[in-house]
Amino acid sequence: MNPLQLSMEEYRDAYQRITDLALQLISEMRKRPTFPNIAGKQSMERFAHRLLEEGMGIAALDILPDVIDASRLPSPRFFGYVLGSGEPIAAAGDLLASVLNQNATAWRSGPAAAVIEQQVVAWLAEAVGCEGYTGCLTGGGSAANLMALAMAREFRMPANDTGVSSRGTVYACEEVHMSIPKAIALLGIGRQNLRLIPCDGEFRMRIDLLREAIESDNREGKPALAVIATAGTVATGSIDPLIELAALARECGAWFHVDGAFGALAAIARPELFEGLALADSIVLDPHKWLYQPLDCGCLLYRDRAVARNTFSFTGDYAKSLLEDPLESFAYFEETLELSRRFRALKLWLSMRYHGLKAFRQQIENDLECASHLVKCIKASDELQLLAPAPLSAVCFRFVPREVALSEDKLDELNLKILTLVQRGGRVYISNATIASRFALRACIVNHRTTPSDVEAVVDAVNQAGRELLSGVQT
Numbered sequence: 001m002n003p004l005q006l007s008m009e010e011y012r013d014a015y016q017r018i019t020d021l022a023l024q025l026i027s028e029m030r031k032r033p034t035f036p037n038i039a040g041k042q043s044m045e046r047f048a049h050r051l052l053e054e055g056m057g058i059a060a061l062d063i064l065p066d067v068i069d070a071s072r073l074p075s076p077r078f079f080g081y082v083l084g085s086g087e088p089i090a091a092a093g094d095l096l097a098s099v100l101n102q103n104a105t106a107w108r109s110g111p112a113a114a115v116i117e118q119q120v121v122a123w124l125a126e127a128v129g130c131e132g133y134t135g136c137l138t139g140g141g142s143a144a145n146l147m148a149l150a151m152a153r154e155f156r157m158p159a160n161d162t163g164v165s166s167r168g169t170v171y172a173c174e175e176v177h178m179s180i181p182k183a184i185a186l187l188g189i190g191r192q193n194l195r196l197i198p199c200d201g202e203f204r205m206r207i208d209l210l211r212e213a214i215e216s217d218n219r220e221g222k223p224a225l226a227v228i229a230t231a232g233t234v235a236t237g238s239i240d241p242l243i244e245l246a247a248l249a250r251e252c253g254a255w256f257h258v259d260g261a262f263g264a265l266a267a268i269a270r271p272e273l274f275e276g277l278a279l280a281d282s283i284v285l286d287p288h289k290w291l292y293q294p295l296d297c298g299c300l301l302y303r304d305r306a307v308a309r310n311t312f313s314f315t316g317d318y319a320k321s322l323l324e325d326p327l328e329s330f331a332y333f334e335e336t337l338e339l340s341r342r343f344r345a346l347k348l349w350l351s352m353r354y355h356g357l358k359a360f361r362q363q364i365e366n367d368l369e370c371a372s373h374l375v376k377c378i379k380a381s382d383e384l385q386l387l388a389p390a391p392l393s394a395v396c397f398r399f400v401p402r403e404v405a406l407s408e409d410k411l412d413e414l415n416l417k418i419l420t421l422v423q424r425g426g427r428v429y430i431s432n433a434t435i436a437s438r439f440a441l442r443a444c445i446v447n448h449r450t451t452p453s454d455v456e457a458v459v460d461a462v463n464q465a466g467r468e469l470l471s472g473v474q475t
């Protein structure tokens with residue numbers, strides 16, 4: 001008797017219940033609150049159970065509705081951070097990927113998984129206008145940024161064989177995502193060697209200041225290691241000037257990396273905003289953001305596979321391929337960070353086959369239009385103030401009361417309170433950003449369920465919370 005082995009009936013029972021729950025959730029996504037009405041202590045009480053010596057059998061599943069009730073849902077009115085919406089066909093594919101349990105690390109450990117991942121990565125590259133790039137899927141943009149910077153370091157200042165410590169400098173705009181300083185720290189490049197370049201009025205890196213910084217570092221004997229452009233900053237979605245940055249990076253021999261974790265997939269709908277993307281040595285995309293895939297699914301694209309191999313290949317004898325055929329001897333562990341890797345590609349491949357690129361293009365277009373609609377509603381509302389241009393789908397704004405003049409600090413305080421009220425309300429979920437040192441409310445639309453009336457609910461909720469707080473102050 002194998003203790004973990006069940007009968008087919010028992011499996012059917014468990015799978016049926018889980019599938020039913022998933023379908024119910026999909027059908028009720030719009031009705032349920034965007035954020036659970038639960039306190040930290042309550043959530044501990046509900047789920048922090050003691051370790052069971054004896055299993056509960058099928059009754060173990062009874063708690064799943066509680067798990068759903070205590071979850072933040074990818075509902076049409078969730079606009080916080082940059083969170084995709086979990087396309088359900090992809091989610092179903094993920095279940096199958098887990099049952100198949102492939103190790104997507106080499107062709108010989110999973111032929112379909114290895115080929116499908118290479119194919120779907122090529123599709124992503126083609127979809128954003130970067131045909132010919134190869135790469136891999138990752139746990140997310142952070143892992144992909146780390147890998148890209150490791151490649152940049154090894155390309156520009158090879159250390160794997162010589163052990164020479166690098167003294168190069170990495171340049172990015174001051175709006176750069178936190179995963180970049182983290183990667184710098186992990187790679188031992190040293191945070192003092194990450195130079196954050198100020199932005200212009202539209203939150204894009206100032207090329208003149210970048211040039212000055214590179215020249216002054218050069219005079220001190222510090223060569224440029226990498227120039228990082230952000231294509232869609234987290235706060236406002238602004239896109240650094242890619243063509244100019246690529247030219248400057250090339251001029252000084254630096255690696256040119258584009259962090260497009262939030263924005264670059266929007267090139268599927270608006271290629272004109274991303275001209276110069278195909279000049280990058282490496283690009284990060286996040287299908288679990290603006291391609292609506294269930295977590296996790298990031299992607300690193302690179303132009304030169306040899307650099308990836310120089311950076312990541314450390315084949316131990318036991319892992320050496322005994323196969324001659326180039327396809328059959330292909331191994332992701334020779335050009336990526338991980339050895340054991342899950343079959344992430346299946347969900348994405350299935351989702352793209354099912355819907356086709358056109359559907360994704362139209363949906364991204366819809367999200368962009370929802371963001372423009374929100375900007376219009378904010379401009380039309382006499383107590384809301386837009387705080388930054390919104391070239392993609394992140395909209396930053398605040399509530400400024402009509403009849404009382406508040407100081408900037410008081411406005412920050414008021415808007416923080418508004419944010420808490422709106423989030424607690426459960427009708428819409430927004431998050432925040434810092435724009436020119438001021439507190440901003442922020443709504444970001446990367447959701448295949450959102451419609452224009454959903455973004456109107458943001459305006460209503462914020463105005464209502466603002467009014468409510470003001471009347472509380474006055475009484």
Ligand SMILES: *Cc1c(COP(=O)(O)O)cnc(C)c1O
Pocket residue numbers: 082139140141142143145177179230232233234259260261262263286298
């Ligand atoms: C989200 C994001 C990342 C990090 O990606 P994860 O998938 O969350 O690890 C990096 N850069 C930018 C611009 C992002 O928006």
